[in-house]
Amino acid sequence: MSKRRSDLPKRVYEKGGAYWHVRAEGKKRIWTRLSTIRDGLPALYRALADMEQADQARDSMAALIADWLAEVGSRHSVKTQANDAYQTRTISESFQEFRAQEVTAPAIVEFLKHFSDKPRTYNAYRSMLRELMRFAEEKGYRPPGTNPVDSLKTMSVKARTRYITDSEVRRIKVAVMYGDDGKRTRSGHTICALIDMAYLTGQRIGDLLSLRWSDVGKQGIAFQPAKTEGSTGAQVLIAWTQRLRDVVDRLRALPNQSPDFVFCTLQGQPYTYSGASTAWKRAVKRAGVKDCHFHDLRGKALTDVDRGRGIMEAQRMGAHSTQSQTADYVRHKRALKVDATR
Numbered sequence: 001m002s003k004r005r006s007d008l009p010k011r012v013y014e015k016g017g018a019y020w021h022v023r024a025e026g027k028k029r030i031w032t033r034l035s036t037i038r039d040g041l042p043a044l045y046r047a048l049a050d051m052e053q054a055d056q057a058r059d060s061m062a063a064l065i066a067d068w069l070a071e072v073g074s075r076h077s078v079k080t081q082a083n084d085a086y087q088t089r090t091i092s093e094s095f096q097e098f099r100a101q102e103v104t105a106p107a108i109v110e111f112l113k114h115f116s117d118k119p120r121t122y123n124a125y126r127s128m129l130r131e132l133m134r135f136a137e138e139k140g141y142r143p144p145g146t147n148p149v150d151s152l153k154t155m156s157v158k159a160r161t162r163y164i165t166d167s168e169v170r171r172i173k174v175a176v177m178y179g180d181d182g183k184r185t186r187s188g189h190t191i192c193a194l195i196d197m198a199y200l201t202g203q204r205i206g207d208l209l210s211l212r213w214s215d216v217g218k219q220g221i222a223f224q225p226a227k228t229e230g231s232t233g234a235q236v237l238i239a240w241t242q243r244l245r246d247v248v249d250r251l252r253a254l255p256n257q258s259p260d261f262v263f264c265t266l267q268g269q270p271y272t273y274s275g276a277s278t279a280w281k282r283a284v285k286r287a288g289v290k291d292c293h294f295h296d297l298r299g300k301a302l303t304d305v306d307r308g309r310g311i312m313e314a315q316r317m318g319a320h321s322t323q324s325q326t327a328d329y330v331r332h333k334r335a336l337k338v339d340a341t342r
Contacts, residue, residue: 008044009044009045009048011023012034012044012048014037015031017036017037017038018033018034018035018036018037019033019034019035019036019037019044019047020032020033020034021034021048021051023140024140025139025140032051034047034048034051035047059099059100059101059136059139059141060096060098060099060100061091061092061095061096061098061099061100061103061132062092062096064100064132064135064136064139064141065088065091065092065132067135067139068088068131068132068135069084069085069088072131072135073085073088077206077210077226078206078209078210078272078273079204079205079206079209079273080206080226082273082274083124084128087124087125087128088128088132090125091111091125091128091129091132094111095107095111099141100132100133100136100139100141100142101136101141101142103129103133103136103148104148105148105149105151105152107148108126108129108148108149108152109152111125111129112125112126112152116155119155119156119157119158120157122154122155123154123155123157126149126152126154129149130147130149130150133146133147133148133149134147159328160296160299162291162292162293162296162299163296163299163300163303164289164292164296164297164299164300168287168289168292169195169199169297169300171287171288171289172195172280172283172284172287172289172292173192173195173196173283174287175282175283175284175285175286175287176188176191176192176195176279176280176283177189177192178286179286180286185279186266187265187266187279189250189254190251190254190263190264190265190271191276191279191280191283193247193250193251193263194208194209194263194271194276195280195297196243196247197244197247198294198297198298198301199297199300199301200238200241200243200244200247200301201221201223201238201244201301201317202238202298202301202302202305202314202317202318203223203225203236203238203298204225204226204227204295204298205273205276205277205294205295206226206273207223207224207225207226208262208263209261209263209270209271209272209273209276210226210261210270211223211261211262211263212260212261212262213258213259213260213261213262214260215262216248216262219237219239219240220237220238220239220240220244221237221238221244221248222235222236222237222238223235223236223237223238223319225319228319228321234319234320234321235319236316236317236318236319238317248262251263256268258270263276276294277294280294298318298329299329299330301317302314302317302318302326302329302330303329303330305317306326306330311323311326311327311330314326314329314330
């Protein structure tokens with residue numbers, strides 16, 4: 001049976017002939033053996049000092065981030081994991097001198113100043129820091145309800161209005177096929193097919209890269225968007241058109257095609273987000289197309305579907321739970337046509 005002596009340090013108890021330190025981790029109580037009672041108080045204080053030094057390393061920002069990546073980040077999509085790794089590396093370098101409990105709102109404000117001219121990046125880092133501080137509370141490294149990010153406002157972000165024209169898409173595809181030296185690129189056919197499928201299906205790059213041949217069926221191509229998997233669970237089946245069949249046939253005919261993944265490298269391995277993203281960015285630069293993201297292909301697809309078949313059809317393609325989500329993609333891409341009052 002454990003008992004607490006008034007002359008012992010905080011959270012230290014006697015149990016089974018030894019001194020134990022007890023700390024809370026959520027609803028659990030973690031017992032750490034320090035020393036035997038017969039060795040006396042000096043041994044207790046030495047063990048307590050060693051444990052506190054180890055605790056300082058465990059609740060450092062670098063250690064906290066490593067734990068978060070392993071326990072939380074590992075469950076994210078491939079694309080999100082790549083973003084997580086980049087953001088947390090920057091945060092870890094900037095807060096390397098800090099323990100989790102020492103991170104304050106002013107320190108975060110000073111860090112976020114570097115991104116004040118980039119609202120989306122600013123908000124992304126703010127969101128990541130908020131999540132890390134929440135995780136620190138969960139681990140018991142900060143008192144509950146002390147997240148310093150909660151008091152910091154997000155920056156307003158101007159809605160993206162970029163619409164890629166058909167001509168720009170063609171130029172980018174040509175640039176995918178030919179490198180800076182004017183010679184054909186080895187991955188050109190695969191990346192071109194990726195671009196075509198992104199437009200024809202309106203799906204995100206992460207969902208395209210995780211597509212398997214088992215998802216390609218008689219009725220069309222079935223997608224389980226990663227963004228809806230943990231929420232609404234919405235799925236979308238893109239029915240066959242001749243152009244979509246042609247893209248799939250081109251992919252099937254590629255050498256070293258994987259029996260599992262639709263988009264793969266020349267070695268038959270699944271294409272990574274970083275690999276596909278790099279190929280896209282290089283092609284956009286060679287094509288001389290300005291301010292163009294791969295995700296703009298999704299905006300182009302939903303806009304064109306909205307224009308031709310209505311927003312409800314665009315909503316289905318986007319696997320959105322509300323039309324307002326779809327409107328975020330299409331409402332700023334083109335002027336709304338309306339008749340005059342009279």
